[in-house]
Amino acid sequence: MAGEEEIADSIKPEFPTGRIKKIMKLDKDINKVTSEALFLVSCSTELFLRFLAERSAEVAMEKKRKTVKLDFIRTAVKRHRPTSDFLLDSLPAPTESSLPIDRPRSRAVEDKPAPPGTRRIDQFFRKPEDEAPIEINDS
DSSP: OHHHHHHHHHOOOSSOHHHHHHHHHTSTTOOOOOHHHHHHHHHHHHHHHHHHHHHHHHHHHHTTOSSOOHHHHHHHHHHSHHHHHHHTTTSOOOOTTTSOOOSOSSOOGGGSOOOTTOOOHHHHHSOOTTSOOOOOOOO
């Protein structure tokens, strides 16, 4: 028993316990919060956020990105069924910029007007239609 108490004393939660206690007391059914309950909720929150961060980082690495974006978190939550059951509704809706857009990446060269007083390079290499072909004599 003494070994377990030393281990529990050496583990300190990363999150401020006062703030967690305030969040817990937002529930009207909770009047008092014991220190053991506060410790367990704090540690479980830390473990959950670590799990979510690791899964989101895996999604970012799959997409060859170095920065974890909200879409990667959403994908990680969708892949883990127990998490998606309660968390997916709480995540912000995808923005229009993050949704895939069905449009061509670039317009064709003919679509873009040339600046006044300039010619396109493709016009330089094109044969004039009114000019006769050049004949080469091997004499």
